[in-house]
Amino acid sequence: MKKEILLLCIIVGLLAQANSQSSISSLEQQLKTAKGESKYEILYKLSKSYLQVSSKKSIEYGEDAFKLAKKLDSKSKQADVLNLIGTAYFNEKNYRQAVKNYEKEHEIRKELKQTTSSIKTLFNIGAIYESWGKKNKAIEAYSEVLKSSNQYKNMALSSQCYIRLIYLYSERKDYKDGF
Known part of the structure; x- marks a missing residue:
């Protein structure tokens, strides 16, 4: 019985990972033609999706989303993506960069009340x-x-x-x- 449960857990984990990869691939395809707000949303989703897979990719997409949020002049979007970037740096144990991003987010959130x-x-x-x-x-x-x-x-x-x-x-x- 324990072996069946373990096997089931492994299968569910593999299916979830495959689904995540499929979702990431789909988002990366959509990114090629996206513009403006929808491009930000896709970059944000990619950064979030990569959090558990690759902190480095999460940071890359997050930084792109942050630049776009600045261009869109959306403080709220900037704060949201700074949170993801901070989390990705935390996952990498790069605490200095994690704090730096969370502190920027904190200031924006205070400003926005x-x-x-x-x-x-x-x-x-x-x-x-x-x-x-x-x-x-x-x-x-x-x-x-x-x-x-x-x-x-x-x-x-x-x-x-x-x-x-x-x-x-x-x-x-x-x-x-x-x-």
């Missing part, structure tokens, strides 16, 4: 600093997220921040501040 997205982006920045080993910077980011998420009653994000902060404070044996 997209509070929830801005707070989530700041949480991502905290997660990068934590992965990077910059615990104090992570604590700063999570603390700022916690203030904002409590203010806007985002309990799910508040809970995640408490968990991360407790972990970070207990890791450095700072029980006074961590609790």
Whole structure:
């Protein structure tokens, strides 16, 4: 029975990967003739599709989408694609570039008054600093997220921040501040 379940999981995984490749090929074909907004959408989808397959390709398509979003003068689209680029760099463990892109996204979201997205982006920045080993910077980011998420009653994000902060404070044996 275990072998059948394992085999089924492998088959489903392979089918999903084949479907993803087919989707990517289709988008790349559409890209050849696309213009304007629809070209941005295809570039964005390609960047997102490549996130799990090839961070490098995800970044390439993301940067093209970002340039086009600037040309289209769409701050919201710029922020959306900066998020993808930041995630791709995070996947590559290129934390410096990941933070750089997330910080740009954070500034745009604040400018657009997209509070929830801005707070989530700041949480991502905290997660990068934590992965990077910059615990104090992570604590700063999570603390700022916690203030904002409590203010806007985002309990799910508040809970995640408490968990991360407790972990970070207990890791450095700072029980006074961590609790």
